[in-house]
Amino acid sequence: MDADDPLAAYNKRRRPPMDIWRRHRPVNGGAGHLRPDEPRVLEEWDDFTYQVAGTAPDLAAAQRWVTELVLDDDSGA
Structure with missing residues (x-):
């Protein structure tokens, strides 16, 4: 955390868990790797x-x- 930034703690809390910005889950629940042809x-x-x-x-x-x-993020750098 940056000691000079008064909003550093707030900005850290706004980050997603484990820095995962996008995720997917099976519609009917269960483990994500099972039934790969389901929505x-x-x-x-x-x-x-x-x-x-x-x-x-x-x-x-x-x-x-x-x-x-x-x-997309990597190509814009």
Whole structure:
């Protein structure tokens, strides 16, 4: 934490758990790696909590959506 930044503690709390900005979960619950051809709920961090951002038809599409943000951030640097 930056001692010179009075908002450092606040900004740290706004980060998502384990720095995961996007995540996916099976629609019917359970472990994420099971039943790879079932739909997934897509969630994005909004600086406070995860919000539903859409759905994906299967695990592969959900994983592509999650890594899309990472790839976009890397290409803009």
